[in-house]
Amino acid sequence: MNKAALDLKFMADALPVFMSEAREQLASLESLLLELEDTPGDRELLDALFRCAHTIKGSAGIFGLDRIVGFTHHVENLLDQVREGEVQLTPGLSTLLLKSVDQIRNLLAAVNAASGMDMLDDAGEDERAGIVAALQAVSPASAPSSVPAAPVLGASPGPTSPIPVASGVKRWHIAVRFGIDTYRNGMDPLAIVGYLRGLGNVASIQFDRSTLPALDRIDAESCHIAVTLALDTEATLAEIESAFSFVRDDCTLTICPPALSDSDLAHRIEATPDNMRLGEILQAQSGVAPQVVQAALQRQQQQRDTAAPAHPTASAPDENRFIRVHADRLDAVINLLGELVIAGAGAALMARQTKQRGLIEANLQMARLIEEIRNGTLQLRMVPIGETFARFRRVVRDTASELGKEVALDIQGGETELDKSVVERIADPLMHLVRNALDHGLETPEQRQASGKPAQGRLSLSACHESGHIVIRIADDGRGIQRAKVLQRAWDRGLVERGVTPPETELLNLIFEPGFSTAEKVTNLSGRGVGMDVVRRNIQGLRGSIGLHSVEGQGSRIEIRLPLTLAIIDGFLIGVGPSKFIFPLDTVVEVIESQSATPPADARGCSVVELRGKVLPVVSLRHLYALESPAPERVSIVVLKDGERRFGVMVDQLLGQHQTVIKPLGRLFGSLRGMSGSSILGNGEVALIFDVPALGQLAGQRSVPAAPLHRQDSPEHRVTAPSVEGQRT
């Protein structure tokens, strides 16, 4: 392969990594900007902000993405000035910078991942030009007259020199000669030095003019920059080197560590023979006399083997503890794991049939190990939900200002982990709910003050683990849900028969019905009437559930319960006649032996039993799904919980715990109510997995007094019981 082809291959390989990293950098840029609104002037955040922009620009340069480099350059410039305190980070400027982040994101999205080519049309060009102009207008550099007439001159103390030298701060001496092609590679030494300033205080810096060709002999596009500088910082060697990571290959870099012994210095000078001049400058700067260096060199010859390096061995930074893995590879492993679980179950079954004790034990051991691998592997896919939450800071900020409302967003439990695929698919429904809360829930400051609340509304997002589920709560202290309005709307839309007032929870749940929207005027944020029902459908698609609590005048709370993972669960296997079913194990509370005196089921297979003084609705699967097999003499009742609610399911056989690999149900079974998926058992049989909340609804509905409505259905419907439910929603 020739060099050009190699380069192309490198690009194709490295580009996706760049894309994902750049997106991360953009995300942190955004969250940093928002954080800075709470803690303005935080130097660390400002530095981090600058570094993000710098990194995006730098890596985009490697791939020759000129548009991104060009645009980000302006952002970087301004951020540098903000960092130096020359420009104040006002809310207006934040908005502008956030818009810039969006633009960079657009530019990034336009890069064709396959070819690395910029596929952008010029659509956003004007908007970007506008932003660039605005960015430049903010920068004081464009208005020289506004700058005080006596800025700091000279090479000595930098503008930030009064910072007290903390104990961890050490002085590093750095000499760097940039490669001749530095500009052509899209790098700017000025920016790199700027990056160093982000790490600490540059006490002095000197440009080496002696190797610079005169104007009549210079190639203006070749880089002849060499500087030496003294940096006071707490950063490690690795962190300092990272500043040069984009130019590392073709620059000559010498970094002298702070705890500098003579021998080290000498060694370093010796190691850079082609750059003696830089070494000399270094000597001058660190105040080491040439004789000392010479002597040190000699001493060093004798002690070379025994001398321990004095510079700090960069303690493995955190980033080394992470490996970036392609999500597809992880998915492939998890798919294989699913097969392994099934195959393992098959092997265990066959072992039991042979009745050989040793074989059975070996299989049990295998099963245990497989379970551990399963847990470990699924853990790999777990990501904290905080990243998704952080996105909402921006949404809340923008939406609130658009609506003229004041909102404080409170985020809790961002570290709660759940499966990556769940996180990805929950983001949109959450977004909708957050917007809804802002739009319909929270009042304007005037309205709030009129009703005796603080002008600033409160919106809180929280996540936590609860019995095998993750619970996400979105709460606001707004006006709450106005039941009268909901009822009126439900009557108007024919969702509820006029004059009938459904019970509290059902009334609130009406807002999740298709085509329901109480907003008086349709805003561009929500109120398109395609809201809550889609949200509910999406969440149910994740085998989750959504609940709503609301106190009129005091606010609403939406609770979303989601399974931790979509791939493999612990199941509880039961049998009805020859059919096998699985309940997710965390929904199973207990199993009770059915009394022979169980009251006869009604036409739908529903009945009730008394359990420790309480009435428990029980549904018979045989009736519900019209399973044609003779009922056994004894049946068991599996007690399931769905949130607060409990209900029983009558089954024939209890087959125990089962590692369940969830396979989706085909389209053919799309109308099947109460089922969420299927699984293959060890012997090749298929078991259906129950969707417990949906099953609970099936069980519950039939015991409510509103039964006459359903009684109209002809008894034949029993055979296709699920479709009866279909008419209801």
Next chain:
Amino acid sequence: MPGNCALPAELTIYVAAELRLQWLPWLASESTDETLVVEADAVVEVDAAGLQLLASLAVALQARGRELCLLDASAALRRACENLGMADLLRPTVEAA
């Protein structure tokens, strides 16, 4: 001839080659003045390539026994010079009267 010698708003790699050609005549100038006065108040955008070119101009002048004097350097230019250790370029600067 201060009217002729002025730095543009943009002092970057994108215009460096072109600027070099524009500045070459400044060296060849018949002028016997020891200092070449260059108006520097318009500079808005600077990068290392631009600074390098400016320093290179100073080096060339020095070789001819002359000196570069930046008149009323803009804040952007000052900052860039200081950041890259080229503050000496600014040293013989002249504030506008």
